[in-house]
Amino acid sequence: MATEDRDACPHDEGEQPSVGAGNFEISDRAEQIIQRHGEALKDGRLPAKVYNDEEIHQAELRRIFGQNWVFIGHETEIPEPGDYSQRYIGKDPFIFVRGEDDEIRVLFDSCTHHGSKLCRAEQGNSSHFRCPYHGWTFKNTGDLAGIPLKHQAFDNLDPSEWGMSAAPRVENYKGMVFASLAEDGPSLEEYLGDFKWYLDIHLDIAKGGMEVIGEPHRWRADSDWKSGSDNFSADSYHTGVAHRSVFEVGFGSEEISGTAGQETQRHVTHIDSGSTSLRLLKPEDEIYFGYPKEYVDTSKLSDAQADVAAACGAATATVFPNLSFIHLAATNDPDKDLDGFLSLRQWQPAGPGEMEAWSWVLAPAAASDEYKQRAYDVALGTFSPSGNFEQDDFAVWDGIADAAGSVYAEQSNFEMNYQMGLEQASSASIDEDFQGPGVAWDTNLEEGTCRTFHGNWHKAMSGEDVGMSYPEDHL
Template sequence: MNTKPESQSLAAWVEETREGIDSGRFPVRAFNDQAVYDLEQERLFSKTWCFLAHESEIPHPGDYVTRYIGNNNLIVARDEHGKIHANLNMCRHRGNVMCKAEMGNASHFRCSYHGWTYKNSGELVGVPYMKEGYEGRLKRKDWGLVRVRVDSYEGLVFGCLDPEAPPLDEYLGGFQFYLDLYLKHGLGGVEVHGPPDHWIADTDWKICTENFAGDGYHTPVAHQWGFHLGYFPSSGSTHSQGWAVSIPGKGHGIGLGHGPNFPPFGGFPDDLVAEMKQSLSPEQVEVFSRTRTAVGSVFPNLSFLMQPFSLEPGEIGVRFVTMRLYHPVGPGRMEMYSWCLVPKNASQEYKKEAYRAYTLAFGQAGTFEQDDFENWTKVTQAAGMTMVRDVDFPYIMGMDSAPDPEFPGPGHAVVPYVNDTNFRNLWSRWADYLAGEV
């Protein structure tokens, strides 16, 4: 684990990093460093919109889950009127954890220390010995749970710790166009299929965000068995076909991979395709019908992947969607949350097959997941070595790439799909937050 060098202040290092990104350089130190981790907690996670839950995880009044923004543990609950709230999971009396379960259903939360009781929307409603102990000095309305801003897009619930931050719609900045690829599978949208897998990994969260912002470069190497055995409906030589799309100045990015002779919307059942064509815009249909694999990240730490997978080599297989959140718990260490999203209106048979494909490929013990985490863990370990303190990585692919004038979607779209453009955009936004410029 590194600490900041005595010869250079952290502020100076951040400014040097910002300058280097423009020329395609990024420091190894960023991926495993105590001082960088602390600065991320202070300046990044305190200001960004971060994913909390999918609405289908808390469908009924009283349903709740506990989640994190940075090092802040939150209760995300649906009240009796159907409204979703997020509150800090801490009693206002002496700071005890209010809710010790990860999920459940409750109309109220009662502190196990002194018994203060709150509605699931956060209001303080019960104080033991109120008359005897406080003699009228305590006003319950002033001592509710600490509230967190919430907003949502197509079932995705986000929270923000900064009351002055721009609204979620502005924060996403047009990336909604691409989120619809994962969220508008039919007129009913999508839902989670079971609770998320989650586990602790000795991996820096930023490595994962970068990979899922469109790293098609690693696929023919890290997952080469998939090509050799015919599980990809393409080959290593054609894998670079497609677009890398970023939202300039926002940090979001997506890789949209094509495939030779790949059928439009391949891997989806016909009835679902018909609904998707109704729920998507003509421009979205044009892009998505040609997309074989879509791997994207919402800055800072939420990612999605959609691709077909088959147990029969050479077959198109079934489409699945995985949504994942990389929650940092220390320098070079994170808690991974991984969901499977399925279309609400799909048959139970399709949902079952999509979940099976997700589990085999990107579940906790999935074949692709194991490939990735082995590499990500080793990268994080190497980033903590003392000799790499002044070492940079090259991010120079596509430095001169011009936007594709024929691309119908928003953002900066370049070809080929194998490109570093999305990553330079990602790191520029990350550095802006660390520099206090956002």
């Protein structure tokens, strides 16, 4: 971590570094940025520096990714014993694997001998992981199974004490696997809280549930990971500007996609670890995100959830810290009908002002192979590294990180405006009749959803629990 010289040298008598969540020491400067962030957010302002700063990045890895539940993958990616994929929590490498005992684990990708990474392939199927350095071999359950020349070199070593390390906590919510590096804390269900009401709509709407189609797309970008989480929290204000060319050539419906000012949209926040945007059309249309009726099953949903699903053409959401999703009816060809797909997004921190984006495509498990391929193709043409919508977002997000990393932004304490929806800024009002949990606005001309994300960021960076409660003064 880059620090000032005074932090690299012995402290003067009486001077102590700041200590925050997880006993991770950071500089007074970083603590001041975090404190200023919390104070400014109450007025709908945001210090730009948090989007590109080495000390803030290092603190995020420990205070956010080292403490909270982080999405690892979907169980349908590793359906058979021995199936595995490389995954990350923050920047830490893990192996997402289904063991021979059919249990899903999240194993730390490091040999317990001299620490080399064990997994050299992005994904595959294997009964064992063998270290390329000295040959120590581990079962896919993490147990140490073989040591070259053991009786000469390690005759007294107990293999049961030197198995692979694992994420302290791993939990599965309806096929979605999360892990936490913190030994203690709220359970995953407690962490998700009321947001489960919305998450269930997306996971339970299809016959047979949802399954991952193909491999996740991955690409690097000169953008901060928070830009993705912020945007998918429900930034509809950008849709008619950044994505204007998509509508002009007929690749999207403005009514479904939710350009600014439409009364069909609801922004919902104050729901523990997440916030969401729902594009609600006429219920009698029964659009169900564009899925053919034969693939829809609402038997697991409440009447209120089923009503939302029937009227919803598209939705975006973010679960803190870096899991987002978009569920919508779209097309990759103006001459073809709209078809539905669910895309899970993960914004992986790669450095200050840098990230690696991951994108999974999901479709109803009971759908035909033909429909699954169609859903995949539509996702590829809209929200993928080469997708029409995706390219628009990344074309502007890098400018945020570039400006945030400037000397001027730091010296002037440059702040961005996040006031839309606050009383002093706009006329957005709360929809008291909305049946779901949280606070719902009657228009997408508000930024309470984005303030929800940044409020949780501030809580996590201040050492407070995320996903249990949320102060109304940030709404």
